[in-house]
Amino acid sequence: MPDAYYLQLTEQLRYLITQHAAEWEGKLPSERALAERFSTTRVTLRQALAQLEGEGLIHRSNRRGWFISPARLMYDPTRDAGFNDYVRAQGRQPRTAVLKLETRPHLPAARALGLADNQPFHHIRRRRYVDDRAVLAESLWVVPECAPELLTIYTGQSLWGLLRERWGHHLANRSIHMVSEALSPMDAEELFVAPGTAGLNICRAILDEQRCPIEYDEEHWLHDSLCICVELSGQQ
Amino acid sequence: MPDAYYLQLTEQLRYLITQHAAEWEGKLPSERALAERFSTTRVTLRQALAQLEGEGLIHRSNRRGWFISPARLMYDPTRDAGFNDYVRAQGRQPRTAVLKLETRPHLPAARALGLADNQPFHHIRRRRYVDDRAVLAESLWVVPECAPELLTIYTGQSLWGLLRERWGHHLANRSIHMVSEALSPMDAEELFVAPGTAGLNICRAILDEQRCPIEYDEEHWLHDSLCICVELSGQQ
DNA sequence: TAGTGGTCTAGACCACTCT
DNA sequence: GAGTGGTCTAGACCACTAC
Numbered sequence: 001m002p003d004a005y006y007l008q009l010t011e012q013l014r015y016l017i018t019q020h021a022a023e024w025e026g027k028l029p030s031e032r033a034l035a036e037r038f039s040t041t042r043v044t045l046r047q048a049l050a051q052l053e054g055e056g057l058i059h060r061s062n063r064r065g066w067f068i069s070p071a072r073l074m075y076d077p078t079r080d081a082g083f084n085d086y087v088r089a090q091g092r093q094p095r096t097a098v099l100k101l102e103t104r105p106h107l108p109a110a111r112a113l114g115l116a117d118n119q120p121f122h123h124i125r126r127r128r129y130v131d132d133r134a135v136l137a138e139s140l141w142v143v144p145e146c147a148p149e150l151l152t153i154y155t156g157q158s159l160w161g162l163l164r165e166r167w168g169h170h171l172a173n174r175s176i177h178m179v180s181e182a183l184s185p186m187d188a189e190e191l192f193v194a195p196g197t198a199g200l201n202i203c204r205a206i207l208d209e210q211r212c213p214i215e216y217d218e219e220h221w222l223h224d225s226l227c228i229c230v231e232l233s234g235q236q
Numbered sequence: 237m238p239d240a241y242y243l244q245l246t247e248q249l250r251y252l253i254t255q256h257a258a259e260w261e262g263k264l265p266s267e268r269a270l271a272e273r274f275s276t277t278r279v280t281l282r283q284a285l286a287q288l289e290g291e292g293l294i295h296r297s298n299r300r301g302w303f304i305s306p307a308r309l310m311y312d313p314t315r316d317a318g319f320n321d322y323v324r325a326q327g328r329q330p331r332t333a334v335l336k337l338e339t340r341p342h343l344p345a346a347r348a349l350g351l352a353d354n355q356p357f358h359h360i361r362r363r364r365y366v367d368d369r370a371v372l373a374e375s376l377w378v379v380p381e382c383a384p385e386l387l388t389i390y391t392g393q394s395l396w397g398l399l400r401e402r403w404g405h406h407l408a409n410r411s412i413h414m415v416s417e418a419l420s421p422m423d424a425e426e427l428f429v430a431p432g433t434a435g436l437n438i439c440r441a442i443l444d445e446q447r448c449p450i451e452y453d454e455e456h457w458l459h460d461s462l463c464i465c466v467e468l469s470g471q472q
Numbered sequence: 473t474a475g476t477g478g479t480c481t482a483g484a485c486c487a488c489t490c491t
Numbered sequence: 492g493a494g495t496g497g498t499c500t501a502g503a504c505c506a507c508t509a510c
Contacts, residue, residue, distance in 0.1 A: 004479065007421070007431060030495060041481055042496090043279075051432045054418030063488050063496050072415065078468055178464040179308065180416050180436055182290030185243070194497075195243060196287045198434060200416055228414040230466070232314055240498065266476060277500055278477090299477050299507050430478075 009038055009048035014057065021068055028058065028066040054198065056224030062194050072227040073130055077176050077202055082158030083128055083136075092130050096156040099190065100125035103151065106216075109141035112175070112205040113213035119143075121216075122150045124159065127190055135225035137190045140217040163214065172209040178202045180223065187220045198223040245274055245284035250293065257304055264294065264302040290434065292460030298430050308463040309366055313412050313438055318394030319364055319372075328366050332392040335426065336361035339387065342452075345377035348411070348441040349449035355379075357452075358386045360395065363426055371461035373426045376453040399450065408445040414438045416459065423456045434459040 017028070028034065035045040049066060052058045059069050074090060087094035102123050110119045121141035128136040140159055142150055147167050154162075163169045183191065183199040191197075202219040253264070264270070271281040285302060288294045295305050310326060323330035338359050346355045357377035364372040376395055378386055383403050390398070399405045419427065419435040427433075438455040 004431075006479075032495080041483085043482095044480060046496095047479080051418060054432055054434060056416070060496080064490090065495070078466060172469060174466075174468045176464075176466040176468070178414075179462075180292070180434060180459040182287060195240075196290055198290060198416060223416040226415075230314060230410075230412040232410045232412070233408060242498075268476080277502090279501095280499060282477095283498080296477080300509090301476070 005040065006044050006047040006051070009040065009045065010051045012038065013048055013052060017052075017057065017068060024068075026068045028068070030065070053224075059222065059224055060194055060197070062188075062192050069224045070131065070133070073135070073225060074229050075226045076229050076231070077178070077204065078174070078230055080160045080171055082161055084158065087130055093132070095129040095132065097127045097129075098124065098154070098156050099127055101151045101154060103144065106139075106141050108203070108218070109216035112203065112216050113143070113207070115143070115213060122147060124151075124154060126156065130225065133225070134191045135222050136219055137187045138217060138219040140215060142215045143213055146214050159215070169214055170209050171206050171214065173207040173211055175205045176202065177204075178228065181220070183220060183222075191220075191222060193222065200226065200228075241276070242280050242283040242287070245276065245281065246287045248274065249284055249288060253288075253293065253304060260304075262304045264304070266301070289460075295458065295460055296430055296433070298424075298428050305460045306367060306369070309371070309461060310465050311462045312465050312467070313414070313440065314410070314466055316396045316407055318397055320394065323366055329368070331365040331368065333363045333365075334360065334390070334392050335363055337387045337390060339380065342375075342377050344439070344454070345452035348439065348452050349379070349443070351379070351449060358383060360387075360390060362392065366461065369461070370427045371458050372455060373423045374453060374455040376451060378451045379449055382450050395451070405450055406445050407442050407450065409443040409447055411441045412438065413440075414464070417456070419456060419458075427456075427458060429458065436462065436464075 031042050031045055031049070035042045038045065049058065053060065056069055056072070058066050060066055073087065073092065075086065083096070084094045100123065103120050104123060105118050105120050106123065107117055109121055110117050122144050124140040124142070126138060127134055128138070142159070146169060147163060150162070160171060163171065179201050181199045181201040182196045183193065185195045187199065188195045188197055200221045200223050202221070204217050206215045207213050267278050267281055267285070271278045274281065285294065289296065292305055292308070294302050296302055309323065309328065311322065319332070320330045336359065339356050340359060341354050341356050342359065343353055345357055346353050358380050360376045360378070362374060363370055364374070378395070382405060383399060386398070396407060399407065415437050417435045417437040418432045419429065421431045423435065424431045424433055436457045436459050438457070440453050442451045443449050
């Protein structure tokens, strides 16, 4: 099966990377250097690199080169542990940058929460890092009545924590959808990767115990940065 | 942002596809024809097609051409509804091909279930179709004591149904892991796609109410064929 | 057998990053 | 300013599919 040269190259690169990971400090040599080392062209070499990128072994930072991907973050989208908490619990360093705060309608949020199309939401756009690598761009759309002064007090902390502790909401009902995607030009730019980079899209609609809509969010993760884990016991 | 020609091409192709979907009966014209229509080379044209493939709009059947992808299957890996049931419930046609039946050890299964490395399992390998498109290659590893004569009676039906009804097991504890992947040459071949095609890997470890290990399975889905949905209420 | 997609070559230019 | 990755050209051959 692996008669194609780029697939042989893939295996040689995989070996090379495991051997030189420490020496290279996580960054691969340039494409031209690697192509020369294997006596092939950049096109073929890039095909092999793309293969390893698809597997999640390496990734690109836009125009800066190829890097060895760190271990995947374990993430349970059914729990409401805050990002900071579960990242630290895995011995990693979390960081959040707030990119935008505004109030406006958003059709997917309205549809997912069963509200009118022109329903306005408090919108928070943020970028999140694990060990200084930007891995997640996300938008949160909160029903304004559920958190009136949200935009004036928000500074990057856990939104779910705020909703629970400050406004006393019980995030009882959750509908979660996950699909693989190609990152949009905007998402890609915010994560410093090339447009079209593979991503994982997670959307959640949250309602309280009376099925009253509270919040909708859209997460765009780098595909190689996480492993989704769900633990279930008893019920069904 | 979308200054690159292949990104403009992506948009033009996206429009072309929605316009001609019916006329083309789901299959795109040849790469050479499309490249000529847009006065570019196959390399650039393929970059645009790869973009749409990443988004899940189109897909390739190995060496047979590009096809418009059907709607994603909704799939809840936390429920134990059988494949046949939930595919039919969505108005689609399920089909299963059994590829292999054997008994042998499998390290990931042993590790995930907390058994000895050399623990043998009943192994079922099967390919599953939705509307005659092969979308899933999966392996199931069953602890032999839990289903002694499994391999002699198995003909493609729901394994979880068998475990419940014939052997009375209660599939109480489930640990589920999901990661995006590049399909291995074997998985790709079994699904009739090019090696390295993007996939979604779902692994489950199943134990009964006494945390006694029953089964472990590995699913390899075409990345554009499903949307993972989880509905939660009340608990946490 | 004709045509297809899969693979590969040997270049090139540009925008950007790094220093 | 040197070097990098991102993009693009204009070809080519091969294994395979469809007819």
